[in-house]
Every structure is written in C-alpha cells, then in structure tokens.
Amino acid sequence: MEKFTFKVVIVGGGTGGITVAAQLLRKMPTLADQVAIIDPSTKHYYQPLWTLDGGGASKKENSVRDMKSVIPDGVTWIQQSVEKFFPDQNKVRLNNGTSVHYEFLVVATGLEIHWHKIKGLKESLGTKSVCSNYSYEHVDYTWETIRNLKSGTAIFTHPASPVKCGGAPQKIMYLADDHFRKTGVRDKINIIFGSANAAIFDVAKYRNELEKVLVRKNIDARFSTNLVEIKPDE
Ligand SMILES: Cc1cc2nc3c(=O)[nH]c(=O)nc-3n(C[C@H](O)[C@H](O)[C@H](O)COP(=O)(O)OP(=O)(O)OC[C@H]3O[C@@H](n4cnc5c(N)ncnc54)[C@H](O)[C@@H]3O)c2cc1C
Structure with missing residues (x-):
C-alpha cells in the first residue's frame, strides 16, 4: 500500500x-x-x-x-x-x-510569470525581436536575435516586480555587448537599459562597480523607467 x-x-x-x-x-x-x-x-x-x-x-x-x-x-x-x-x-x-x-x-512552487501584464508582450514574445530569457521556450530566440543584430537599438528591461534573479536582465545585456564587440558591430548599436529600479543594484558595494561597467560599456541606463507596452510593428 x-x-x-x-x-x-x-x-x-x-x-x-x-x-x-x-x-x-x-x-x-x-x-x-x-x-x-x-x-x-x-x-x-x-x-x-x-x-x-x-x-x-x-x-x-x-x-x-x-x-x-x-x-x-x-x-x-x-x-x-x-x-x-x-x-x-x-x-x-x-x-x-x-x-x-x-x-x-x-x-517551493516557484513563480508564475504574468506575461499578459505588459501590453503587447504575450502575443509578440518570440517574434519581431521581442525576447525573454525567463522561459525555456523562448531562450533560443534571444540568441538568434542578438546574433542577427548588426545595427540599431537593443533595449534590455528590468520590471517593477519581483523577478527570478535580479541580475539576469543585466547579465544578458553584458553578454550581448560582448558579442557585438567581438563581431565588430558594437559602434552601430545603441544599448539601452530601462530599469524600474532607482539604480543598477540595491547593494552599494556592487552598485559602485556596476556603475563603472555601464560607463565602460557605453550603456544608456535609464532608471525608474518601467516597461508598460510593446508595439513590435513600430
Ligand atoms: C534567466 C534566469 C537567470 C537566473 N540566474 C540566476 C543566477 O545567476 N543565480 C541565482 O541564484 N538564481 C538565478 N535565477 C533564479 C533561479 O533560477 C530561481 O530562483 C530558481 O529556479 C527558483 O527555484 P524554485 O524552486 O523556487 O522554482 P522553480 O525552479 O521554478 O520550480 C518550481 C517547481 O514547482 C512545481 N510546482 C508549481 N506548482 C506546483 C503545484 N501546485 N504542485 C506541485 N508542484 C508545483 C513546478 O512544476 C516546478 O518544478 C535565474 C532565473 C532565470 C529565469
């Protein structure tokens, strides 16, 4: 039994x-x-x-x-x-x-991701250069998009809600920056980090270092900026 x-x-x-x-x-x-x-x-x-x-x-x-x-x-x-x-x-x-x-x-049931809470996200995710590393299904598309970008603007966002791994939105941005540099296209790409947080990191010790990284990598960081809508056709 x-x-x-x-x-x-x-x-x-x-x-x-x-x-x-x-x-x-x-x-x-x-x-x-x-x-x-x-x-x-x-x-x-x-x-x-x-x-x-x-x-x-x-x-x-x-x-x-x-x-x-x-x-x-x-x-x-x-x-x-x-x-x-x-x-x-x-x-x-x-x-x-x-x-x-x-x-x-x-x-220990984890987090449920509410894609629909950002207008336009759910229906465009995985298409038209809209990517997320927060799902197994879509993570390949992130690399495909980074690999294929040769010029333009790459926007990375950090939402105004708890996320799994607060560093993840930045980490993929630094990896993308590295790839753009290695392939010689970095000077044709503007990288923007739009974060709902007030600073790059809450803990001062790490914040101080990461602020230097943003300058060194020429990243346009915009704080207290929350993504509310995606218009992929525009
Ligand atoms: C892109 C990314 C990068 C990350 N990087 C880091 C990092 O560098 N360092 C770090 O520390 N963390 C990182 N994290 C965070 C870390 O992966 C998560 O915090 C961790 O996986 C959460 O584990 P969990 O067990 O809480 O939830 P999960 O691993 O999501 O597991 C939850 C489980 O609960 C089960 N479940 C759900 N509901 C029920 C139910 N009703 N009954 C029974 N079972 C149920 C699900 O099937 C699932 O197996 C990252 C996360 C992501 C997405």
Whole structure:
C-alpha cells in the first residue's frame, strides 16, 4: 500500500525543493524515506543557465534533467500537483483527490510569470525581436536575435516586480555587448537599459562597480523607467 504520511513534504521539485530535500537528507540521514517531493513535472530546469543560453554560451538542452534523476536518494517523488493546502490538518490535497499528511511542509512552487501584464508582450514574445530569457521556450530566440543584430537599438528591461534573479536582465545585456564587440558591430548599436529600479543594484558595494561597467560599456541606463507596452510593428 502506498504511503501518504511523511515527516517532511516539499511541494515543488525545482531548484528550491530539490536543494532543501538534498540538504535535509545530507544533514539528517535518518530522514530517509520520510521526505516526499510533490511535483507533476517530468522535467527539472536549471534556470540560471538560461542567461548563458540566451547569450550563445550554452545550449538550453543543458539546463534540463529528467525529474527522476534529480530526486535525492531516500526521497519519495509524488508526481502530482497540489491543489489545496489544509494547514490546520497538516495535509495537502493532490489533483487526483489523494491527501498527503506531513509534520513539516516546505512550499517551493516557484513563480508564475504574468506575461499578459505588459501590453503587447504575450502575443509578440518570440517574434519581431521581442525576447525573454525567463522561459525555456523562448531562450533560443534571444540568441538568434542578438546574433542577427548588426545595427540599431537593443533595449534590455528590468520590471517593477519581483523577478527570478535580479541580475539576469543585466547579465544578458553584458553578454550581448560582448558579442557585438567581438563581431565588430558594437559602434552601430545603441544599448539601452530601462530599469524600474532607482539604480543598477540595491547593494552599494556592487552598485559602485556596476556603475563603472555601464560607463565602460557605453550603456544608456535609464532608471525608474518601467516597461508598460510593446508595439513590435513600430
Ligand atoms: C534567466 C534566469 C537567470 C537566473 N540566474 C540566476 C543566477 O545567476 N543565480 C541565482 O541564484 N538564481 C538565478 N535565477 C533564479 C533561479 O533560477 C530561481 O530562483 C530558481 O529556479 C527558483 O527555484 P524554485 O524552486 O523556487 O522554482 P522553480 O525552479 O521554478 O520550480 C518550481 C517547481 O514547482 C512545481 N510546482 C508549481 N506548482 C506546483 C503545484 N501546485 N504542485 C506541485 N508542484 C508545483 C513546478 O512544476 C516546478 O518544478 C535565474 C532565473 C532565470 C529565469
């Protein structure tokens, strides 16, 4: 009979969930067979690599593993999604109706990206030079677009909302700048960084250095500037 009670239940088998499970088992081997990860996805994505994929330094296929292969030994993978939490009863309900009980719960379900909140983005993403590294499906298009740009304006944006990896919008910009320089087209391309933040980075130590990078790379940085609409035909 399948077991549906665990000492620790982790919802989400992304970077957060897998890391928590691995650390728990490493520090407390006696937890073996008492930890479950609940995630319906057959694939696990190492998203930090998408910056390098978009910048042409790696292939997106390198960021994917079968979920089964990254579940630590001693951890039970329940391949379902959690539909409802019942914190007063220490249980979650799965989409197949089963309840899973726990003593401790870790919620690591990641972020959902609301592309539709920026007018024109959802319908133009992956076409007409509109790119994002925040999705496996579109990351190849970033590199295609950077590679094919020989002159004009390249705009990189950082939104007024929490993002996965606050550095990602800048990192792809520096990789693009590097590519434009190596291929001899940098002087024909104007790079603009439009950020909703007030400065290039919140932490002074890094901000001071990054401000020098912006000057050195001749990047037109515009702060407190939030992207609200894309008109790809214009
Ligand atoms: C382009 C890019 C560059 C980045 N660069 C860096 C970097 O350099 N350094 C750094 O530290 N971070 C970086 N990050 C951020 C980092 O990748 C994320 O913070 C991290 O992947 C988040 O892990 P997570 O486990 O919270 O979520 P995810 O990895 O998104 O995993 C969430 C999991 O939860 C599952 N799930 C969702 N809903 C349910 C449900 N109802 N029931 C069960 N399971 C569910 C999903 O199937 C998924 O497997 C980057 C991110 C991006 C996109």
